[in-house]
Structures are given as structure tokens and as C-alpha cells.
Amino acid sequence: MEKKNATRKDIALRAGTTVSVVSRALNNSGYVAKEKKERILRVAEELNYVPNPVAISLQKRRTKQVLFYCKNLDNAFNIQLYQGMMDAAADRGYMVLFNGKIAFEEIKNTLVDGILMQDQSIAKVYMDIAGRNYHLPVVSAAYSDSINISQPLPIVDIDMFKVVETALDYLWKNGHRRIALGMPYPYDSPHARTIAYKSWTHEKGVENPRDYYIGVTRQNPILKDDERLMHFREEMAESSIIVPEDFFGKGQLAAHIFVEKRLDATAILGFNDDFSLGLIKGFQELGIHVPENVSVMGIDGINSRKYISPMLSTVALFPEKQGAKCVEVLLDIIEGKKFKYVNHSGFKLIEAESVRKIHRF
Template sequence: MKNPTIKDVASKAGVSTATVSRYLNSSGYVSKEIQKKISDVIEELDFIPNNVAQSLKRTRTKTIGIVIPDLSNVSFMDTVKAISDIVIAHNYQPIILSSDENLDNENKILDVLVSKRVDGIIIASAGRNEKLLKIHGNGLPIVLMDRDFCNTDDNIIIDSVINDNFTGSYQMINYLISLGHKKIAILCSQQNPVLINDRLRGYINAHEHNGMDVDENYILYGNYKFESGYELTKRLIMQPLKPTAIFSVNNLMALGAVAALNEMNISIPDEMSVCAFGVFKYHPILNPDMTVINQRPVELGIKAAELLINRIKNQKDWVPQKFVFDADIIMRNSCSGPK
């Protein structure tokens, strides 16, 4: 689909292109009534002001937009610090924003970053966002980080740096099954189906590979938060057939699960095994220390930053790349065979 132009906006709003230009650049008087008309049309058409021509003409701002879904997640903060260290070393200034796993928030953030004429964006997207494709198509370098919604192995459109979500989940469930577990629960989230589909698919495939049925009562959906993991675990324990192991697709929900189990005096791992996708920065304070899939937050950030900077410097000859980090299991003490 052809990206809308300033002429399209002017035509639909019933004004001249010069008026739209004044509005976009805040360079002259435009009545509030006309401003509202233009604003509504821009939103309706999903018009992105800095098209290719503008991008080629403009001077560099030496700024990089970094968009993450959750500033309260320590793993994401480790990733952001790694990105910031790299971009600052290359004389760029990071602009760090959080979408709170909300696509509407993310789109507003993208509008802000585009209006500020950032030189590139690194983003852990809240979902399948078509606006990212349009912005990328208009010439702004983007690296998808941790979540990749538009690439396949055979068709790489936008640069991406991700974990092997499917394999990591698959291996973790196989590990639990090897310990003797047959009733394994998974704590998911419906907020980002692109990310969770791979981790849930690994959970399902591991069951199928081992000739086990998947019990939908053991697949629970929350919202990535500590409180969500806490509530979901309480719900699991109240079921007639409670599980013997819990796998959380992220670290914050796993911590919530641990809190719920501790409150209910359920011993880990003697009465319930618990494991998660994603490392814990302060894991030594957990008792027992948790078995996790290594999400490599620092390496992820370093690679994403290096990829974006190289993309900015070599735009004309750049071929999009996809990097997938192995998701290996870090064995600790939170899992054992069912009693």
C-alpha cells in the first residue's frame, strides 16, 4: 500500500500543501480549526511526515530512540544500559521511552521520535505494529529487539536481534518432563502474541514430542507483571488437579509465582518446581535460586546498538540482517522431580 503524501493530507483536509507544511513545521499561522482538520486527517491516513526526501535532506540529530515495553523489568534495563553505552560511545544520545506493552502508547511514542527526527530506533515492540513498517519504508533505520513480528528466515525486512524463544521454551519443558513432571503449567500473556506464540509453541511441541496431551487448564494468561504471576499461581493451586511444575514466560511473573507459593507455604522445589524465561539480575537473593532460560539482555542490547549504528552509516548498501541468540538453560535449584 502506497504511503500517503503531504498532498494526500492537504486534499483530504481541504487545504493547501503550504498550509499542511506550516502545520507540520510550526512555521506560520494555522487556525485552531484547520489544525484540528489536518491532525484528524494525519491520524486517519497514518501519515508519517518525514518521508524519504525529507530524510535525505535533513541533517543528523545524533539521537537514537530506544523503546521498551517495561521500565520496571530489570532485564530490559540491563539491555537499555548496554544500548546506551554503545550509542553514547559513538556520539549519539539515547532517548528512552516505555510503551507499557500497549500498542496505542507505542504509536504515540513513534510519532514523537519521528517528529524529533531521530537517526534510528531500537524497539522491543508491544505487538504486530504496521506503523513500524511504514516508518522503516520511509527510510528511518529500525532494529527490532527481543520481539520480531515481520521477519522469517527466508524474508528479512527489518534488522532484528532476538532470542530463540521457541527452542528455549521447548528445551525447558523437555527438561521438566525428564525430571518426571506430567502436569506442567505455563504462565503466558496476551499482551504480545508475537512473542508469546513462540514460547507457548515450544511448550506445546515439547508435550507432543513426548507423547503427552496438553491440558488447557494449565495454560494461563496474564500481563507480564509480578502481580499477574502471583494471581495466576493462586488460581493454579486452587484447581482440583494442581500442577507439579510452573514455567513462566517472563521473569516478573515468575517472581510473582514464587511470592504466591511462599505465602501458601508450598515448598520450592519439593512441592512445586518453578522456572522462567529470562534471567534475574539479583538471582542470588532467591531461595532457592531459580532455573531459567538465559535471555542474554546485555548481549542483546550490544548487538542491537551495533547493528543500528552500522545501518545508519551504510544506508545505501545495507542488507537487512537477523541475529538469533541461543536460549540455553541455566540450571539452578528451583526444579526437581515430583514427589
């Protein structure tokens, strides 16, 4: 006669508790007192209870799986971040699952040992919605943005203030004194890159830096107080131009806005490499030569920048290394090793063809 598999009810009866408490302990969701949880896991092993789909998770107290929440699948940086996560996890016998829908309510049905976050803004939403009920360790990539999260969690941060400063100093060193900034956020945004740009232009004594800021947002990518753009806005309304969702498309639109505003900037720094590659494409569509007419600088160092002409100058953030570090910290937490709450990932200036040197006399 075939042996019947143990059920959670069997575990509850032997452990002297309820099925709901057993479920919380086995799913690692909700609070269960430490001693009670250890007793439930011990009984589960004694009964050879095997949950689906991970057959040995109870024996080792782990699923050997972690989950990466990422909402921007069209951002090459995040794909390289994920690649670094997968490689680092494989080195330690783990697998990294991927969720591109940010469906936090589904975490209760997912067998994982910990969670990786694309950035702190997503981490905040998770902690506010689900983090209080599901006590899984969380580690987030971070980019120096000031975000108030309800519970402290470890981060792997890239100092975006120094990154932006490095990019702007490089352009300044090459003779550029009027430098625009292209962003997918408005000028009053608390985003680290916007704040860094404001601080740098103030330190350099740049007049009217707001005039050189191109914020391509869904609400209004054009500055309302610029009379020279009245005709352009009317054209946009008549043709129902929609602000693209992807960074490349936003960069293309930013190039058109740059020209319509008749900016006298000799260089523009894009939000990231995808945005900056879109700038190059947009300028080329308008017959504006890069870098002869305007220089373009990026931030990221993604692989695809090598296949666009001219090759993009950028500040490389090495997403694979950042992703690997996120995994290392998370697995150290899972395996009970020492870890730091604030970890750092480096960057490096990469010179290429999209920035020209202006001779100043």
C-alpha cells in the same frame, strides 16, 4: 552588529526550493529526492545553519542519537536490554534516548538518526502509523513471534521455540512429567511460547495439555469449563479481584489459580522471570513450598532472580547482548555499512534452586 542566524527560509531561497521541502530534508521526515536533499544539506552547512538542540548535527549529517521505544518499564528484562543498548552506543559515540509512552506522533519533533524497538509487535504498530512518513532506519528485538510487518526491517531474534524446549526438556530430565505453563495470554494465543509448549507436549504424548495451561488475562484468567472453579470465580467477582498489569503480579495470581484448580503438575514454567518470581511469591503466600511441593522455572535470566529465595532456575536470554546487537546493526545501517536483516542472539540454561529432581522408578 550581531550576525543573524540563518533560517530555513534562507536555505530554501539559496537552494531554489520551498521551506516545507527544506524542513523535510533537515528533519529526515518525508520524501525528498536524493540530489535535492544533498543540495539542501550543503547549503545549510554553507550558511552555518544550526538546528536546536543538536549544534553539530548538520556538519556530520547525524545527531549521534537513536531512540528506543519501550512500553514495559516494569519489566526488568527491558531495562537490561536498554543497558546493553546504551553501552554499545557509547562505544561508537552515540546516545540512546528512551520513550516509554510509545508516542509515535512525536517522532517529527525528535532529532534522531534511527529507532530501536522493544519487539516486533511495537515495530508493526510504528510502521503502520508513522514508518511510511518518517524514513528513519529501524531495528527491532524479536522473539520468534509470527508478525506481519508492512515493510521488512532488520531484527535481532532469540529462538523462543528452542528456549521453551530447553526449559521443558530440563524439567523432563529431572523427572517432571506433568508440567504447567503460566502465561499472560490465552491458550489459543499465537504467541511463540504458547505454540512451543503445545508442540512439545504433543511430541511427548502429554494428555490434555490445555488443563495445565494457566493464562492470566484481563478478560478471564479462569477456564470456564472447570466446575471446580465455580466457587473461586464467585469469590473473585465478590471481592472485585483485578488482574495485575505487571508480570510479577500475574505470576502471583497464577499461583493462586494453580492451587484453586488443584493441578497435579509437579512443575510450572513461567512466561518470564518476573512472572516466575511472582509464582514463587504466590506459592509461598499459600504455604506451598518451592521446590519441595512444586518446581518453578523461568525464562530471561534477569539480575533480580539472584535475590529471591529459592534462586530461580531459568533459561538466560542475555538481554544486554541482544540490546547491544540491536544497536550495532542500527549504527551499521546509519553509517552505510553492510548489515543482515536477520541476526541471532543466544541463550543458556542456568540451573538453580527452584527445580528439584524427582526420582522415578
